[in-house]
Amino acid sequence: MISQEYEFFAPKELAEALAILHRFAGKARPLSGGMTLVPMMTLGVAQPEAIVSLNHIAGLDFIVETPEIIRIGAMTRHRTLETNTLIRRYLPLLSEAASHIGDVQVRHRGTIGGSLSHADPAADYPPIMLVIGARMKIANAAGERWVAARDYFKGLMETDLRPGDLLIEIEAPKLAGRFGTGYQRLHRIEGNFPIVNAAAVIEQGFRSARLALGGIGDRALLVEIEKHLRNGFNDAALDAISDAAYAVAKDAPSDLNGDTEYRRAMARVFAKRAVKLAAAAIPAN
Numbered sequence: 001m002i003s004q005e006y007e008f009f010a011p012k013e014l015a016e017a018l019a020i021l022h023r024f025a026g027k028a029r030p031l032s033g034g035m036t037l038v039p040m041m042t043l044g045v046a047q048p049e050a051i052v053s054l055n056h057i058a059g060l061d062f063i064v065e066t067p068e069i070i071r072i073g074a075m076t077r078h079r080t081l082e083t084n085t086l087i088r089r090y091l092p093l094l095s096e097a098a099s100h101i102g103d104v105q106v107r108h109r110g111t112i113g114g115s116l117s118h119a120d121p122a123a124d125y126p127p128i129m130l131v132i133g134a135r136m137k138i139a140n141a142a143g144e145r146w147v148a149a150r151d152y153f154k155g156l157m158e159t160d161l162r163p164g165d166l167l168i169e170i171e172a173p174k175l176a177g178r179f180g181t182g183y184q185r186l187h188r189i190e191g192n193f194p195i196v197n198a199a200a201v202i203e204q205g206f207r208s209a210r211l212a213l214g215g216i217g218d219r220a221l222l223v224e225i226e227k228h229l230r231n232g233f234n235d236a237a238l239d240a241i242s243d244a245a246y247a248v249a250k251d252a253p254s255d256l257n258g259d260t261e262y263r264r265a266m267a268r269v270f271a272k273r274a275v276k277l278a279a280a281a282i283p284a285n
């Protein structure tokens with residue numbers, strides 16, 4: 001039960017939503033799928049004076065392509081990302097990750113915008129945003145700005161979003177053609193958050209390579225792997241990547257799912273698995 005009172009707004013226009021958020025000066029919360037916000041309010045962890053639902057605003061739920069880029073509206077549900085043909089073809093990591101989130105009910109309500117705004121350090125999307133080179137479009141009553149994924153995630157459930165801001169769009173370059181991709185997650189029960197997750201993107205000829213890990217710190221982190229693949233993909237490269245993942249995971253949290261050393265060990269294993277998958281998926285030519 002939510003015990004405190006709050007005002008509820010369901011604007012139909014983005015400008016109206018931004019004006020309400022501005023008026024409440026950080027004391028209002030946007031509502032997307034409600035899959036995280038509602039439990040937080042029930043537990044009393046979030047006690048906003050107002051809720052601004054984004055569910056009736058036209059133009060926040062879309063997936064479109066340009067010749068180089070895929071654009072995704074913040075209100076796109078996980079289930080849509082899981083099944084959409086553009087996402088499956090050009091950003092397969094995203095559809096793969098979406099398919100693991102919660103259960104089918106959660107995936108039908110939860111949104112990419114809500115997940116990236118909440119920025120749980122073990123969520124499925126953050127490592128993927130880092131390796132696909134995504135950018136976030138943020139709007140407020142004063143205007144709009146773009147923030148690269150590597151600058152967007154700041155700390156424990158902390159992002160570049162400030163009071164009055166709304167995440168409205170995510171865009172990323174198309175990755176089909178010359179790229180192989182791999183996503184791996186460790187979970188005890190299907191539908192649970194990952195304990196550790198890893199996403200990799202490798203370009204043909206190892207011209208570029210990116211790996212990111214989640215669940216190993218206060219936010220998802222990139223692991224420098226390109227230099228290890230300069231001489232191609234072999235056991236020595238995999239050992240070096242494993243060591244790099246272990247080093248990046250040095251501040252991994254300890255909790256009921258595993259202590260720091262366990263997560264660091266799993267970072268080694270899942271980093272290697274994601275890189276192996278990505279290398280095997282590089283198109284022949």
Ligand SMILES: Cc1cc2nc3c(=O)[nH]c(=O)nc-3n(C[C@H](O)[C@H](O)[C@H](O)COP(=O)(O)OP(=O)(O)OC[C@H]3O[C@@H](n4cnc5c(N)ncnc54)[C@H](O)[C@@H]3O)c2cc1C
Pocket residue numbers: 029030031032033034035036037038054074100101102103106109110111112113114115117118122123124125161165166167168191192193194
């Ligand atoms: C049973 C269960 C299992 C789950 N399992 C997983 C899992 O395995 N992996 C995983 O990654 N996630 C998991 N989740 C979380 C799920 O992905 C949520 O959908 C997501 O974290 C929040 O998305 P939402 O659209 O529901 O956001 P909401 O709950 O509506 O909002 C979340 C937070 O973000 C803010 N917010 C929402 N939209 C915006 C916006 N556009 N701009 C700025 N701020 C905004 C809200 O004010 C709130 O603080 C699970 C959730 C549940 C309930």
